Amino acid sequence: MSDGAKSVLNALRARPFGATAAKLGQLAGISYSQTLRCLAVLEQRGWVEKAKTTIQHGYELRPTTIWSLTWSDNCMAALAFLRDLPTRQSPEPDDRVPQRFWRYFWSGASADSLTVSQHGLHIAETLIGSRDPCARAWALSALPTRVLQDCRALRGFASGIRADLLDGEIARRATA
Numbered sequence: 001m002s003d004g005a006k007s008v009l010n011a012l013r014a015r016p017f018g019a020t021a022a023k024l025g026q027l028a029g030i031s032y033s034q035t036l037r038c039l040a041v042l043e044q045r046g047w048v049e050k051a052k053t054t055i056q057h058g059y060e061l062r063p064t065t066i067w068s069l070t071w072s073d074n075c076m077a078a079l080a081f082l083r084d085l086p087t088r089q090s091p092e093p094d095d096r097v098p099q100r101f102w103r104y105f106w107s108g109a110s111a112d113s114l115t116v117s118q119h120g121l122h123i124a125e126t127l128i129g130s131r132d133p134c135a136r137a138w139a140l141s142a143l144p145t146r147v148l149q150d151c152r153a154l155r156g157f158a159s160g161i162r163a164d165l166l167d168g169e170i171a172r173r174a175t176a
Contacts, residue, residue: 001078002038002041004028004034004038005038005042006083007028007030008024008030009042009047009069009078009079010082011024012048012068013069013079013084014027015068018068020064021039022035024067046070046072046075047069047078048069048070049068049070050067052064052066053065053066056100059103059111095117096112096114097111097114097116099112100134101127101138104130104132105126116142120144121150121151123147124143124147124148124151125151129156129162140169145170148169152167
């Protein structure tokens with residue numbers, strides 16, 4: 001198996017629910033065209049499969065192809081002998097809200113124009129107050145401590161699970 005195929009398998013291992021070919025190439029550190037060639041070889045071996053679906057991208061749904069592991073016996077055997085290599089982090093702008101959470105910002109400014117440095121409290125209030133655990137987790141880990149403390153002082157975050165989550169993250173950062 002080529003080094004590219006090994007890194008694509010490692011990237012898929014890190015994304016158990018699948019990812020696009022572009023994201024896998026980014027995580028594996030190889031080009032998009034090489035990723036497609038590696039995925040074709042892995043698909044012939046029966047280790048990966050592709051499915052057409054729609055994903056939330058910014059304010060719209062986009063049709064896309066998602067690649068995922070088949071988790072067959074042969075796939076599991078290949079993963080067992082594959083050394084676990086770290087995947088590269090996906091580059092996201094540090095000061096912006098990721099596109100997958102834009103749909104939660106429906107009033108006021110468009111989410112693509114929001115920045116953490118200028119609109120941190122609005123972002124915290126919206127995402128930590130949402131029902132999406134992924135959005136809540138991103139906000140708790142990505143927003144500055146000062147913003148989390150300001151959010152904790154708001155009336156809607158005075159008690160309950162939101163207050164517990166904010167208190168826990170603020171305390172974790174204080175001890176780190």
